[in-house]
Amino acid sequence: MRFIALLLILSIQVQARYFEQINGAKDFECPDWKTTRFSNVQNWETFGVLTAKKFGYDHEIPIDRKGVDYIWCASVPERGSENRICKKSRVNVSSSRPFYAMRNELPDGEKSLKLFKTKEEQYNFYLDFVLEHYHRDQITRPNVGVVLEILSRYYLQQYTGRFPSDRYNVGGGVSYRKKLNQNTVGELDILVWDRKTCKVVLVGESKAAVRRTMKKALKKAKHQLQRFRNFLPY
Structure with missing residues (x-):
């Protein structure tokens, strides 16, 4: 009886966690x-810029x-044209180029020399990639951090080939809380999951930080990852 009671308690603990997709991303699989999708996460990783x-x-x-600023400025030209960062940047938000x-x-990154001829070509590719994910995930007011989160998907699936798209999905923008009526405990930037089992294999945090910060x-990113690990009942 005690064993059964313990199982019931554990079952309740597992159930008493709530998640919400905070953007319009949809995975029909x-x-x-x-x-239960986080029961065997092996990779807890941090992502930054060069x-x-x-x-x-x-x-x-x-x-x-x-x-990252340049991509953001070009991806939201209406907001970018009014933003101080964009006005001081080398991006012409009203131009077709x-x-x-x-x-x-x-281009940025040593390996990128084999993929792109110039930085313009590279950034055009990044811009198209980011805009595609804005549309797909119904992201209407992205910030600079969201740009880096989206580019991490390119990095994980195309640049490194570590999680090929025929087997894995890469996403993010998931909030979590312990009770429905409680405030959000935190949000998950980067998630990689197996398309067949739906099991998450990687949880990541990205930070579009400048050198001085x-x-x-990084300390904040590690704290956020640990907070989620502590949140899970496993």
Whole structure:
């Protein structure tokens, strides 16, 4: 009887966790978020911009910090044209070639030299990728952090080939809480899950930090990952 009671208690604990997709992303193969999908996560990883690995991040997306701003400015031209960062940038948000000023520059990231001829070509590709995911996930007011989260999907599936799309999905934007009427405990930036089992294999946090705040941002990212690990009942 005690064993059965213990199982019931554990079952209740597993059930008493709530998740919500905070953007419009839809995965018809794995539509519902629940704790059982996180029962065997093996990878807890941090993502930053170029040079981030020098500060202790697990990964650095092949784009520098200013580049993230550039992609954001071009991806939301109405907001970008009014933003101080964009006005001071090298992006022409009203042009059909917003990154024209970078037409003779080398792309970001050593491996990117084999993938793109110029930084303009690379950033055009990034912009198209980001806009596609805005539309697909119904993201209407993205910030700079969202741009890096989306580019991490490209990094994981196309740049490194670590989680090929025929087997894995990469997403994010999932909030979690202990009770329905409680405030959100936190949000998950990057999630990788198996398309057949729906089991999550990677949970990640990305930080679009500038050099002077890299260490502080990494500390926050690690804290956020640990907070979610503590949240899970396993």
